Amino acid sequence: MVASVVIGVGVMSADRDTVTVLRATRDLSVGATPSGLDRVVMSRAAAGDAYLTQEPVGAVLQWPVRAGELVPRAALGTPPRVASRQVTVAVDPLHAPVGLQAGDHVDVWASPSTSSRDAIPPRQVVADARVASVSADAVGIGGEVAVVLDLGVGEVLSVIEAVRNGVVDLVSVPVSS
Numbered sequence: 366m367v368a369s370v371v372i373g374v375g376v377m378s379a380d381r382d383t384v385t386v387l388r389a390t391r392d393l394s395v396g397a398t399p400s401g402l403d404r405v406v407m408s409r410a411a412a413g414d415a416y417l418t419q420e421p422v423g424a425v426l427q428w429p430v431r432a433g434e435l436v437p438r439a440a441l442g443t444p445p446r447v448a449s450r451q452v453t454v455a456v457d458p459l460h461a462p463v464g465l466q467a468g469d470h471v472d473v474w475a476s477p478s479t480s481s482r483d484a485i486p487p488r489q490v491v492a493d494a495r496v497a498s499v500s501a502d503a504v505g506i507g508g509e510v511a512v513v514l515d516l517g518v519g520e521v522l523s524v525i526e527a528v529r530n531g532v533v534d535l536v537s538v539p540v541s542s
Contacts, residue, residue: 384409386416386435392540393430396495397468429540448518451497454528455509462537469496470538475527490527491520493538
């Protein structure tokens with residue numbers, strides 16, 4: 366009987382010595398705000414204070430976190446203050462990565478309109494632009510998705526010209542790049 370009580374107390378105290386931490390459900394890029402994370406229960410001794418226990422507000426990742434990894438507190442920092450502009454680009458869903466989300470990084474490519482396609486090959490307009498938001502609800506007349514890109518001031522003109530003069534493709538930049 367005494368052994369049962371000791372074992373019961375040990376099991377009950379072990380349950381109280383756990384913490385819920387957050388795990389990435391997809392690859393998260395540098396500059397992304399961690400969101401849509403899974404909750405994982407683990408022992409407090411193993412977790413310590415090293416991992417997030419709630420989704421951060423106003424913080425961004427300073428290094429990439431792969432899908433399935435616990436999100437370290439040390440990976441968070443404040444967004445850099447740089448001269449940037451947010452530009453909305455209407456993109457056909459077939460010309461953007463599936464599952465594109467805020468915080469992802471993309472290369473912006475431009476193809477000329479059909480009338481001049483033979484003369485000019487596609488070209489890269491911007492490398493490694495951060496996606497500020499994606500609005501599948503704001504679908505345009507042709508079924509486009511509104512993608513807001515966070516661009517350097519010097520990149521804005523090139524992107525606007527590309528949108529006005531042809532077709533824009535967004536190409537995913539892998540987290541490891």
